[in-house]
Amino acid sequence: MSILRLAVVGDPHGAWDGSDAALLQHLAPDVLLVVGDLSDGQPRIPAELRRLPLPVACILGNHDAGKDPSGRTLERQLDTLGELHCGWGLRQLVPPGLAVVGARPGTAGGGFHLSRAVRAVFGPVTLEESAERITAAARAADPALPLVLLAHCGPAGLGSAAGDPCGRDWKNPACDWGDQDLALAVRRIQAQRPLPLVVFGHMHHQLRRGSGQRRSLCVDRAGTVYLNAASVPRHGRDPAGRELRHFSWVELEVADPQAVRVLHASHRWYGLNGRLLYEESLHRCSLATSLPC
Numbered sequence: 371m372s373i374l375r376l377a378v379v380g381d382p383h384g385a386w387d388g389s390d391a392a393l394l395q396h397l398a399p400d401v402l403l404v405v406g407d408l409s410d411g412q413p414r415i416p417a418e419l420r421r422l423p424l425p426v427a428c429i430l431g432n433h434d435a436g437k438d439p440s441g442r443t444l445e446r447q448l449d450t451l452g453e454l455h456c457g458w459g460l461r462q463l464v465p466p467g468l469a470v471v472g473a474r475p476g477t478a479g480g481g482f483h484l485s486r487a488v489r490a491v492f493g494p495v496t497l498e499e500s501a502e503r504i505t506a507a508a509r510a511a512d513p514a515l516p517l518v519l520l521a522h523c524g525p526a527g528l529g530s531a532a533g534d535p536c537g538r539d540w541k542n543p544a545c546d547w548g549d550q551d552l553a554l555a556v557r558r559i560q561a562q563r564p565l566p567l568v569v570f571g572h573m574h575h576q577l578r579r580g581s582g583q584r585r586s587l588c589v590d591r592a593g594t595v596y597l598n599a600a601s602v603p604r605h606g607r608d609p610a611g612r613e614l615r616h617f618s619w620v621e622l623e624v625a626d627p628q629a630v631r632v633l634h635a636s637h638r639w640y641g642l643n644g645r646l647l648y649e650e651s652l653h654r655c656s657l658a659t660s661l662p663c
Protein backbone atom coordinates (compact mmCIF):
# COMPACT_ATOMS: atom_id res chain seq x y z
CA MET A 371 0.00 0.00 0.00
CA SER A 372 1.31 3.45 -0.87
CA ILE A 373 0.10 7.03 -0.59
CA LEU A 374 0.33 9.41 -3.54
CA ARG A 375 0.32 13.11 -2.60
CA LEU A 376 -1.06 15.39 -5.31
CA ALA A 377 -0.77 19.18 -5.24
CA VAL A 378 -3.30 20.89 -7.52
CA VAL A 379 -3.01 24.41 -8.89
CA GLY A 380 -6.40 25.99 -9.53
CA ASP A 381 -6.69 28.64 -12.23
CA PRO A 382 -3.61 30.85 -11.67
CA HIS A 383 -4.71 33.75 -13.95
CA GLY A 384 -1.12 34.99 -13.71
CA ALA A 385 -0.67 34.22 -10.01
CA TRP A 386 2.35 31.94 -10.23
CA ASP A 387 5.94 32.88 -9.43
CA GLY A 388 9.18 31.74 -7.85
CA SER A 389 7.54 31.56 -4.43
CA ASP A 390 5.28 28.76 -5.70
CA ALA A 391 8.21 26.81 -7.09
CA ALA A 392 10.06 27.25 -3.77
CA LEU A 393 7.00 26.08 -1.84
CA LEU A 394 6.70 22.97 -3.96
CA GLN A 395 10.30 22.14 -3.24
CA HIS A 396 9.47 22.34 0.46
CA LEU A 397 6.13 20.47 0.27
CA ALA A 398 7.49 17.83 -2.09
CA PRO A 399 4.22 16.44 -3.49
CA ASP A 400 4.57 13.35 -5.68
CA VAL A 401 2.76 15.07 -8.57
CA LEU A 402 1.61 18.56 -9.53
CA LEU A 403 -1.64 18.92 -11.49
CA VAL A 404 -2.49 22.24 -13.13
CA VAL A 405 -6.06 22.83 -14.30
CA GLY A 406 -5.45 25.69 -16.77
CA ASP A 407 -6.15 29.40 -17.21
CA LEU A 408 -2.48 30.00 -16.51
CA SER A 409 -2.74 33.58 -17.80
CA ASP A 410 -4.12 35.24 -20.91
CA GLY A 411 -1.74 33.50 -23.28
CA GLN A 412 1.56 34.89 -21.99
CA PRO A 413 4.46 32.41 -22.23
CA ARG A 414 5.97 32.94 -18.77
CA ILE A 415 4.00 30.41 -16.68
CA PRO A 416 4.13 27.50 -19.17
CA ALA A 417 7.91 27.98 -19.34
CA GLU A 418 8.19 28.03 -15.54
CA LEU A 419 6.05 24.89 -15.18
CA ARG A 420 8.32 23.16 -17.66
CA ARG A 421 11.34 23.87 -15.44
CA LEU A 422 9.83 22.41 -12.24
CA PRO A 423 11.83 19.46 -10.90
CA LEU A 424 8.81 17.22 -10.21
CA PRO A 425 6.24 15.31 -12.28
CA VAL A 426 3.71 17.77 -13.70
CA ALA A 427 0.57 17.36 -15.81
CA CYS A 428 -1.34 20.34 -17.12
CA ILE A 429 -4.39 21.11 -19.21
CA LEU A 430 -5.04 24.49 -20.81
CA GLY A 431 -8.20 26.51 -20.23
CA ASN A 432 -10.24 29.03 -22.20
CA HIS A 433 -8.06 31.98 -21.12
CA ASP A 434 -4.89 30.34 -22.40
CA ALA A 435 -5.80 31.19 -26.00
CA GLY A 436 -5.57 34.90 -25.10
CA LYS A 437 -7.90 36.99 -27.20
CA ASP A 438 -6.49 35.40 -30.32
CA PRO A 439 -9.07 33.43 -32.35
CA SER A 440 -6.40 32.42 -34.87
CA GLY A 441 -5.16 29.77 -32.43
CA ARG A 442 -1.53 30.94 -32.70
CA THR A 443 -1.39 31.98 -29.05
CA LEU A 444 -2.90 28.68 -27.95
CA GLU A 445 -0.43 26.82 -30.14
CA ARG A 446 2.50 28.64 -28.53
CA GLN A 447 1.23 27.68 -25.07
CA LEU A 448 0.99 24.06 -26.17
CA ASP A 449 4.48 24.15 -27.69
CA THR A 450 5.95 25.61 -24.52
CA LEU A 451 4.27 23.06 -22.27
CA GLY A 452 5.29 20.20 -24.53
CA GLU A 453 4.71 16.80 -22.93
CA LEU A 454 3.29 18.39 -19.77
CA HIS A 455 0.04 19.06 -21.58
CA CYS A 456 -2.33 16.10 -21.55
CA GLY A 457 -5.46 17.51 -23.24
CA TRP A 458 -7.34 14.72 -25.08
CA GLY A 459 -4.42 12.48 -24.18
CA LEU A 460 -2.59 10.41 -21.63
CA ARG A 461 0.36 11.40 -19.50
CA GLN A 462 1.83 8.62 -17.41
CA LEU A 463 4.02 9.79 -14.58
CA VAL A 464 6.40 7.02 -13.53
CA PRO A 465 7.68 7.53 -10.95
CA PRO A 466 5.66 8.00 -8.86
CA GLY A 467 3.11 5.87 -10.77
CA LEU A 468 0.05 7.80 -11.88
CA ALA A 469 -1.87 7.89 -15.16
CA VAL A 470 -3.34 11.31 -15.93
CA VAL A 471 -5.88 11.64 -18.72
CA GLY A 472 -6.71 15.11 -19.98
CA ALA A 473 -10.19 16.21 -20.99
CA ARG A 474 -10.99 18.70 -23.78
CA PRO A 475 -8.46 21.57 -23.79
CA GLY A 476 -9.53 25.21 -23.90
CA THR A 477 -13.07 24.63 -22.70
CA ALA A 478 -15.15 27.42 -21.22
CA GLY A 479 -17.78 24.96 -19.98
CA GLY A 480 -21.45 25.24 -20.84
CA GLY A 481 -22.00 21.71 -22.13
CA PHE A 482 -20.11 21.54 -25.38
CA HIS A 483 -18.65 24.43 -27.33
CA LEU A 484 -15.38 24.79 -29.23
CA SER A 485 -13.87 28.27 -29.33
CA ARG A 486 -12.50 29.57 -32.63
CA ALA A 487 -8.96 29.16 -31.26
CA VAL A 488 -9.56 25.52 -30.29
CA ARG A 489 -11.13 24.82 -33.69
CA ALA A 490 -8.17 26.47 -35.42
CA VAL A 491 -5.67 24.28 -33.56
CA PHE A 492 -7.54 20.98 -33.26
CA GLY A 493 -10.08 21.18 -36.06
CA PRO A 494 -13.81 20.58 -35.72
CA VAL A 495 -14.50 17.96 -33.07
CA THR A 496 -17.96 16.70 -32.14
CA LEU A 497 -19.15 16.02 -28.61
CA GLU A 498 -19.04 12.28 -29.32
CA GLU A 499 -15.52 12.49 -30.79
CA SER A 500 -14.32 14.46 -27.80
CA ALA A 501 -15.79 11.94 -25.35
CA GLU A 502 -14.22 9.11 -27.33
CA ARG A 503 -10.78 10.78 -27.32
CA ILE A 504 -10.91 11.06 -23.52
CA THR A 505 -12.19 7.49 -23.14
CA ALA A 506 -9.57 6.13 -25.56
CA ALA A 507 -6.79 7.85 -23.62
CA ALA A 508 -8.04 6.18 -20.43
CA ARG A 509 -8.22 2.84 -22.23
CA ALA A 510 -4.57 3.25 -23.24
CA ALA A 511 -3.48 3.87 -19.66
CA ASP A 512 -1.43 1.19 -17.94
CA PRO A 513 -3.96 -0.80 -15.89
CA ALA A 514 -1.33 -1.13 -13.17
CA LEU A 515 -1.43 2.64 -12.52
CA PRO A 516 -4.14 4.58 -10.68
CA LEU A 517 -6.05 6.86 -13.04
CA VAL A 518 -6.96 10.53 -12.58
CA LEU A 519 -8.84 12.80 -15.01
CA LEU A 520 -7.61 16.38 -15.39
CA ALA A 521 -9.99 18.94 -16.90
CA HIS A 522 -10.37 22.69 -17.15
CA CYS A 523 -14.14 22.64 -16.57
CA GLY A 524 -15.76 19.78 -14.70
CA PRO A 525 -18.36 17.40 -16.10
CA ALA A 526 -22.09 18.00 -16.41
CA GLY A 527 -24.18 16.28 -13.79
CA LEU A 528 -22.70 17.72 -10.61
CA GLY A 529 -25.69 19.96 -9.91
CA SER A 530 -27.51 22.92 -11.41
CA ALA A 531 -27.53 25.36 -8.48
CA ALA A 532 -25.22 28.38 -8.64
CA GLY A 533 -23.13 27.03 -5.78
CA ASP A 534 -22.66 23.53 -7.20
CA PRO A 535 -19.16 22.54 -8.40
CA CYS A 536 -19.94 23.58 -12.00
CA GLY A 537 -23.04 25.73 -11.43
CA ARG A 538 -23.46 28.93 -13.48
CA ASP A 539 -23.43 31.77 -10.97
CA TRP A 540 -23.02 34.86 -13.17
CA LYS A 541 -26.41 34.83 -14.86
CA ASN A 542 -29.95 33.90 -13.90
CA PRO A 543 -31.25 31.28 -13.96
CA ALA A 544 -28.45 29.23 -12.47
CA CYS A 545 -27.76 26.05 -14.42
CA ASP A 546 -25.35 23.18 -14.80
CA TRP A 547 -22.35 24.63 -16.70
CA GLY A 548 -20.38 21.37 -16.74
CA ASP A 549 -19.12 19.69 -19.90
CA GLN A 550 -21.24 16.96 -21.44
CA ASP A 551 -18.42 15.25 -23.34
CA LEU A 552 -16.50 14.83 -20.10
CA ALA A 553 -19.59 13.47 -18.32
CA LEU A 554 -20.02 10.91 -21.09
CA ALA A 555 -16.36 9.93 -20.93
CA VAL A 556 -16.49 9.56 -17.14
CA ARG A 557 -19.42 7.13 -17.40
CA ARG A 558 -17.65 5.07 -20.05
CA ILE A 559 -14.36 4.99 -18.14
CA GLN A 560 -16.11 4.00 -14.91
CA ALA A 561 -17.58 1.02 -16.76
CA GLN A 562 -14.06 -0.11 -17.63
CA ARG A 563 -11.90 0.60 -14.59
CA PRO A 564 -11.84 2.40 -11.23
CA LEU A 565 -11.73 6.19 -11.45
CA PRO A 566 -10.92 7.64 -8.04
CA LEU A 567 -10.58 11.31 -8.95
CA VAL A 568 -11.58 14.01 -11.45
CA VAL A 569 -9.84 17.38 -10.95
CA PHE A 570 -10.86 20.62 -12.63
CA GLY A 571 -11.18 24.39 -12.23
CA HIS A 572 -12.73 27.20 -14.30
CA MET A 573 -15.72 27.77 -12.01
CA HIS A 574 -14.25 30.05 -9.38
CA HIS A 575 -15.04 29.34 -5.75
CA GLN A 576 -16.15 32.87 -4.93
CA LEU A 577 -19.68 33.20 -6.27
CA ARG A 578 -20.84 36.22 -8.21
CA ARG A 579 -24.36 37.61 -7.92
CA GLY A 580 -24.61 37.19 -4.19
CA SER A 581 -22.18 36.03 -1.65
CA GLY A 582 -20.70 32.79 -0.58
CA GLN A 583 -18.46 30.06 -1.77
CA ARG A 584 -19.04 27.31 -4.26
CA ARG A 585 -19.22 23.68 -3.11
CA SER A 586 -15.91 22.43 -4.41
CA LEU A 587 -16.07 18.68 -3.82
CA CYS A 588 -18.59 15.91 -4.29
CA VAL A 589 -18.60 12.14 -4.68
CA ASP A 590 -20.75 10.16 -7.12
CA ARG A 591 -22.38 6.77 -6.62
CA ALA A 592 -19.42 5.00 -8.21
CA GLY A 593 -17.15 6.55 -5.56
CA THR A 594 -15.39 8.99 -7.91
CA VAL A 595 -14.37 12.20 -6.15
CA TYR A 596 -14.81 15.47 -8.09
CA LEU A 597 -12.61 18.36 -6.98
CA ASN A 598 -12.89 21.94 -8.18
CA ALA A 599 -9.53 23.58 -7.42
CA ALA A 600 -10.30 27.11 -8.70
CA SER A 601 -9.54 29.26 -5.68
CA VAL A 602 -9.07 32.62 -7.41
CA PRO A 603 -6.92 34.59 -6.76
CA ARG A 604 -4.57 31.92 -5.54
CA HIS A 605 -2.13 34.51 -4.24
CA GLY A 606 -3.43 36.53 -1.34
CA ARG A 607 -2.73 38.03 2.02
CA ASP A 608 -4.38 37.32 5.36
CA PRO A 609 -5.62 39.98 7.82
CA ALA A 610 -2.24 39.84 9.57
CA GLY A 611 -0.56 40.79 6.28
CA ARG A 612 1.01 37.40 5.68
CA GLU A 613 1.37 36.30 2.05
CA LEU A 614 -0.73 33.23 1.18
CA ARG A 615 -0.35 30.69 -1.60
CA HIS A 616 -3.21 28.31 -2.43
CA PHE A 617 -2.89 24.68 -3.44
CA SER A 618 -5.56 22.02 -3.36
CA TRP A 619 -4.15 18.88 -1.81
CA VAL A 620 -5.19 15.26 -2.41
CA GLU A 621 -3.86 12.05 -0.96
CA LEU A 622 -4.58 8.82 -2.83
CA GLU A 623 -4.29 5.50 -1.10
CA VAL A 624 -3.10 2.89 -3.58
CA ALA A 625 -3.62 -0.62 -2.28
CA ASP A 626 -3.57 -1.99 -5.83
CA PRO A 627 -4.75 -0.43 -9.10
CA GLN A 628 -8.26 -1.79 -8.55
CA ALA A 629 -8.39 -0.39 -5.03
CA VAL A 630 -7.47 3.29 -5.11
CA ARG A 631 -9.31 5.77 -2.96
CA VAL A 632 -9.06 9.43 -2.08
CA LEU A 633 -8.01 9.48 1.55
CA HIS A 634 -7.89 13.22 1.92
CA ALA A 635 -8.78 16.34 -0.07
CA SER A 636 -8.47 19.93 1.11
CA HIS A 637 -7.80 23.50 0.11
CA ARG A 638 -4.63 24.76 1.71
CA TRP A 639 -3.13 28.18 2.04
CA TYR A 640 0.57 28.25 2.83
CA GLY A 641 2.85 31.02 4.02
CA LEU A 642 5.96 31.74 1.99
CA ASN A 643 8.04 29.84 4.57
CA GLY A 644 6.05 26.67 3.83
CA ARG A 645 3.94 26.81 6.96
CA LEU A 646 0.35 25.64 6.51
CA LEU A 647 -1.65 28.65 7.71
CA TYR A 648 -5.21 27.74 6.71
CA GLU A 649 -6.85 24.51 5.65
CA GLU A 650 -10.38 23.76 4.47
CA SER A 651 -10.87 20.04 4.78
CA LEU A 652 -13.18 18.68 2.07
CA HIS A 653 -12.97 14.93 2.31
CA ARG A 654 -11.57 12.35 4.65
CA CYS A 655 -12.16 8.75 3.75
CA SER A 656 -13.00 7.54 7.22
CA LEU A 657 -15.73 10.15 7.65
CA ALA A 658 -18.91 10.31 5.58
CA THR A 659 -18.76 14.09 5.30
CA SER A 660 -18.58 14.57 1.53
CA LEU A 661 -21.85 15.44 -0.14
CA PRO A 662 -23.09 13.15 -2.92
CA CYS A 663 -23.33 14.64 -6.41
Ligand SMILES: [Fe+2]
Nearest residue numbers: 407431432572
Ligand atom coordinates in the same frame (compact mmCIF):
# COMPACT_ATOMS: atom_id res chain seq x y z
FE1 LIG B 1 -11.57 29.17 -17.40
